[in-house]
Amino acid sequence: MSSSVPNKRIRKSPAARRAEIVAAAAAVALSEGLECITLRRIAEELDVRPGLISHYFPAVEDLVAEAFGEAAGFELDGLLPADRGDATPTQHLARFFVRADGEAYDDISRLWLNARHLSRYRPALRDRVAVQEAAWRNRLEALIRDGVELGEFRTEDPLVAAIQILVVLDGLGMLVNSADTADDPPVVRRMPVTTAERELGLPAGTLTAAATSN
Secondary structure, X not given: OOOOOXXXXXXXXHHHHHXXXXXXXXXXXXXXXXXXXXXXXXXXXXXXXXXXXXXXXXXXXXXXXXXXXXXXXXXXXXXXXXXXXXXXXXXXXXXXXXXXXXXXXXXXXXXXXXXXXXXXXXXXXHHHHHHHHHHHHHHHHHHHHHHHHOOOOOOOOHHHHHHHHHHHHHHHHHHHHOOOOOOOXXXXXXXXXXXXXXXXXXXXXXXXXXXXXX
16 A cells, blocks of 8 residues: 655745745846746746736836846856955956856846846836946955055056946947857957956956966
8 A cells, every 4th residue: 555645835935935936037037038027937937826926026027127136146246256265356356357258158248238228118127237237346346455455456446447347348248149259359358358457557468377377
């Protein structure tokens, strides 16, 4: 005689369920675009009823904003962790440029383009984009200030230097929508690094050498 017990759904806490919904929406945003986030679409992803999604997010615009914030925040912590461990500011910055280069982050680059376009019409998303932009500026500025205090970097205004570096990175991020970027001149791909070296008073090649030596 079988003694098997029927499987039961595990009831998740409200916090866990909300986090699950946001994570699913962030995945859809990265793979398909923010426009594809609907209550029904996320319900299908999680195999639940749309009513459950609307219980946590009565307005889908709030879920779109949360999804972007989740993906962008994960990107920031992956590319430029707040804790640099034993790395010097120069080494940490060099590793950042290595992580930010290549196809691995094409999806998040497209998402930033997507979010900035849609934020013109969606206030909740516009506010979240502003929060993430500020987080990036603050994180990079803090690293540059550390480098200045330790004598590794030289700049009169760490915030301005951080903004200049991020503007160049954003500009290159627009290339992900090009049909073919394989033929881009190396000097173009290196613009974020050369900009950082110039603005931080580093000899040319310093960041490349720091990245390859660790």
